[in-house]
Every structure is written in C-alpha cells, then in structure tokens.
Amino acid sequence: MSLHPKLKSSLVFLAKLLVTIVPAFFVYRNIVSAPDWDISDLYRLFSVEGILPFTFALVCLAASNFTACLQWKLLLERQGVHLSYGHLLKLYYVGLFFNNFMPGNVGGDVKKVYDIRMQGGQDTVGAGLTATFFDRLYGLFFVTLFALAMGALFFVHDETQRSFIWPSIWIFLGFCALFAGLCSRRIGRLCTNVMSRFLPQSIGERLVHMFERFTHFRSFKLWCQISLLSFATQALRIFVHFYCGIAVGVTLSISWYFYYIPLVAIVSALPISIGGFGPRELLAQTLFARAGVASLESVVIQLLAYFVSLILSLFGAFVFLLGGKSSTAKAVR
Numbered sequence: 001m002s003l004h005p006k007l008k009s010s011l012v013f014l015a016k017l018l019v020t021i022v023p024a025f026f027v028y029r030n031i032v033s034a035p036d037w038d039i040s041d042l043y044r045l046f047s048v049e050g051i052l053p054f055t056f057a058l059v060c061l062a063a064s065n066f067t068a069c070l071q072w073k074l075l076l077e078r079q080g081v082h083l084s085y086g087h088l089l090k091l092y093y094v095g096l097f098f099n100n101f102m103p104g105n106v107g108g109d110v111k112k113v114y115d116i117r118m119q120g121g122q123d124t125v126g127a128g129l130t131a132t133f134f135d136r137l138y139g140l141f142f143v144t145l146f147a148l149a150m151g152a153l154f155f156v157h158d159e160t161q162r163s164f165i166w167p168s169i170w171i172f173l174g175f176c177a178l179f180a181g182l183c184s185r186r187i188g189r190l191c192t193n194v195m196s197r198f199l200p201q202s203i204g205e206r207l208v209h210m211f212e213r214f215t216h217f218r219s220f221k222l223w224c225q226i227s228l229l230s231f232a233t234q235a236l237r238i239f240v241h242f243y244c245g246i247a248v249g250v251t252l253s254i255s256w257y258f259y260y261i262p263l264v265a266i267v268s269a270l271p272i273s274i275g276g277f278g279p280r281e282l283l284a285q286t287l288f289a290r291a292g293v294a295s296l297e298s299v300v301i302q303l304l305a306y307f308v309s310l311i312l313s314l315f316g317a318f319v320f321l322l323g324g325k326s327s328t329a330k331a332v333r
Helices: 005-032 040-044 048-078 085-101 107-120 122-155 165-183 185-196 201-217 220-247 254-269 279-289 295-322
Strands: none
Touching: 005 279, 005 295, 048 085, 048 122, 048 201, 048 220, 048 295, 085 107, 085 295, 107 122, 122 165, 122 201, 122 220, 122 254, 165 185, 165 201, 165 254, 185 201, 220 254, 220 295, 254 279, 279 295
C-alpha cells in the first residue's frame, strides 16, 4: 500500500531532521568536552584581523559562481538551450538562494530546472534537468580529483592520513563508471535494457530519452572546457574554507584543505539532512582533528564558509523577489 504524498513528505523531512540533529549533538559534545572549554573561546576566534581573509573568502566564492555559471551555460547549449550569460547568472544565484533556504541540498537545482522550463517551455525540461544534473556531478567528480592529487603528493606516506585516500579512490571510480554509463551509447543502451525489464514502460522510455541526452556531451572540446572551469570553480571554493580558517586563526597549509574538503563536499551534497548541517560539521571536525585543529575551530570554519555562501545568495533572493521580464530560451532539440 502506497503512502499518502503528504505523509511521505513528512516522513522524509523527519528522517532528514534526525540525520541533522544527531551528528550536530556529537559535534556539540566534542566541543564542550574539550579541557577548559568556555563560551568565551567562541568570541576569541573573531577579531578585526579576520575581516580581510573573510573578504578574500567572499571574493573567491563570487568568482567561483561566475565560472560555475559559465560551465552550466556550456552544458545547456549542448542540450540546445540558449540563454544569455547574464540571465543565466541571475537564475544561478536564485538557485543558490534556494539551496541555502530549502531542506536538503537539491532545492536550488530543482528551482533552476523549473526556471529553464519557464523560459523555454515544456521541451526544455529534459534539457535543463540533464545539464543541471551533469553540472552537479562533474563538480563533485572534479573536487574528488583534488583529494586524490593531494593524497598522492603529500599524504600517501603518512600512515595516519593514508586511509583517507581510499574513500576518494572509490568515489572517483564510481564517478568514472557513472559517466561511462551516461555518455556511452553502448553502455547506456545496455543499462536501459536491463532496467526496463524491472520498471514500468513509461519510466523505461524516459530513461532511454535521458541517456540519449547525455550523449550530447560526447565532445572533446566540451570536456576540456568544463574541466578548466571545474578546476577554477572547485579550487576557488576550497580557498573559501582556507581563508575562513585564517579568519579564525587556523594556520594550516592549503594542502590539508584540498585533501579534506572534497570529502566534506561530497557528504554535504547528499540530500540526507537539512542544508547539509550535522553530517558536514561532524565529518569536518573528525578530519581536521587529524591535522591538529581543535573541534571548535573546525566547526566554525564550516559555518563561516556557509555564511559566505549565505551572504552571496542574498542577491538571488533579491532577483527572485524582484521578478522582472523573462528571457526566452531557444530550444533546438
């Protein structure tokens, strides 16, 4: 017997709330259980000297949004949806706003797909969904490469840090298999044939159309372009955490951030909690403790990075509330 949609939605929200609260409790316990813990320790982290690195964090995230939007535009164009960069940038910031203020971390992506559909009509729904989904996946894939590179260069010979390379390796291999299935006609046809045997005909047909859309990304030039853009985007976003660390007095080499933050980003991207809170802070606290960072500082770094994102996403709130004339998307497929 199927559940009522409202009941199902409520149960999902309660599950996410639980996944948020339980790790958050352990984060709090780890902080207050530290020797000589006092609430004044929190105020001690913030000083006038932290304003400049916090400003650098804002600049890095703003620049990363420009490169990320350009990547999204290239992927949309491969799907036959053509919108001006300026208009897409507005939609991108609206998506950031929804990511920060809606339960889970996919609300902004859903909003972007909806906006693309409103600009270009029903025919652009599949194109917007495919481009946005691939954009999110490729960003996570590329940030995993940073962790692997840092692990191979600096941490492979460190017994206390070597074990963290394995999650990155398995995530990397998983992404490789996924991209092969999405972009290869032969593998995609095999997967859809297998899944169609167990799924209703209507869903099977949609899967076929989805795999056909992903084959539009089979372009060496496109992969070079999005690789360069992803490199810039993900590196800038890791620098956001680095500067947030400096802002609270953490003098840690940037290599640690390139090694740890990718794993934190993967966990944050999972729609298993509210806004990524809880699991993100607990994982960051656990990882950075290995580098000698205190529990309080490691959590505040994550919260500051989120605050930076929150500040910039307010532009998306302004665009969303202001509304304005819509631009028409041209769909050629």
